Amino acid sequence: MSNPARLALSLLILTCLLASFQGLALAFPSSSTNFKLEGEFGIFGGAKTSTNYRLTDTGGGFAPGFSDSTNYRACSGFQCVGSLVPSITFTLSATTINLGTLTTGAVNNASHTATVTTNLGGYSLTVVEDGNLRDSPDDVNDVSDGAVTAGAEEYGLATSESGQAITQDTDCPNSPYSASGLTTSPQTVANATDPTSSSGETTTLCYAASISGLTAAGAYQQILTYIATGTF
């Protein structure tokens, strides 16, 4: 083989090697004016979309699917291309919370859960109130000392998660009734920096209230808006 031929062969081999490594980064995603190819691994396969269709296909694969345990999460096979599409879902177990008839002799409480599922990133879950728990012009005071106490006019929210703007209470129905006052600015009740498990991450949100003898009679109400934001 001549020297130019050897040089050409070496160039070809190196270019192919580098191109193959580069291809690992460039293979996902690609697009043109009319389509976007979410994955193009293997012989063929991936999720293809246009204005009128959406298609996911695969051409081969070995032991595909999700698996996880306490310490790892794995995704194998061509269809895991689908998992590379960012996704987040959020559900509330209840949209009404009735604290019942408040008295000076007890702390009333109630709870629901919020479940967030993400696949490629973490999330933050916040709560915003539309105003105090109120029967205008009267309201129930926000708790300000970290816990709702029987006989004191106090109302607040606790979360089962630690490190949030809203205080943590992992023993919701029981004393002490840890709680934070709610505000019209977003306050975090849960967050994660990594993707959740496939079944999602569930947070328990616990509401507690009590009144004093000076709390005006009435039918009190407030609306809380929960917002889950994924970070990808």
Added chain:
Amino acid sequence: MNKVNFKPHKFLRNLLAAILIVLAVFPFLASSTQAGNLTAMSDTMSRLKVSVAANHLISFTMTAGTNLIENETITVTFPAAFDTSTIDCGDIDLMDDAVDEDLNNEAGGCTATATEWGAVFASDVLTLTAPSGASTYIAGSSVVVVEIGTNATTEGTGNEQIVNPGSSGSNKIDIGGTFGDTGSMAVPIMTEDQVTVSATVDPSITSSLSSATCALGTLSVSAINFCSYTNTINTNASSGYVSRLYEDGNLRDGANDINDAAGDNDVDEGSEEYGVSSNDTTGSQDIVDSTGCDDSGTTEAASAITGSGISNAQSYANDTVPVSAQVTTVCHSASVAGTTPAGAYQHLVTHITTGTF
């Protein structure tokens, strides 16, 4: 048959030359197609409920090697299920590392100029176009924030919002454009994103008189006699309460009675007068205020009890907010003249307290 004359040192030389050539050329080939992956991408919405209007606060971090220069674009592509049809450039803000960029306004046509960014929403794609004047407008590693909706407050407040899809689920939003970096994120749309919290406080009011009798003793022309008791109120009535009293007739003994205190609202020693006062000095009541209720002078503030029956009851204490153990002292006082007939005088005074809830 030709003999192959393999020379290792020449092969290594050629291989080294090939490596140098490829390493020199390949980065240019690669850079022509490689797009950076955006990081820390998020879209914080004001509402997640299906079919409601919401603000969007989109944030992402550009790669270190990407500089956004003149005429380059950033695109934000929403799924078709979102209704973006009402959004215009007045509803959009763009920030680079928390500093507002200058966007052309509606009057200016919304498109990019030499000094202002363009912001155009079409077919669910927001295209932000850098000014045409030569410059680097967003440097690598910058945190870019795009606000869409009424949360856009730079150079006027936005007045339209994007309407959420009509069905729940995850919705992917793509970021791209000619500036080079790309990325995707998702937002959750749900059937209901709000929780209504309710509680009830039952109405309550109590009134307690400290005594059901009030003996003025033996009246004389040289003294003013007194007796008193208290009424203690507890109520959570949001507008407070009012306490009233009425009599079943004058202080009397058969056909004889003690005259009611005159219009001067006091009982004078040596005059045949009888009346009542209270120590509730706040508010305005029918019964005159007095903090004395003792025989310290020759006159004592007192009002005649004129009402007979609930419809004519006279107020003597009140408040406008819930109260706890609010005590009012009611003071009866009387004196007689030399012509007042002897006798055992008596009448019934009924107290009524009413809460305003």
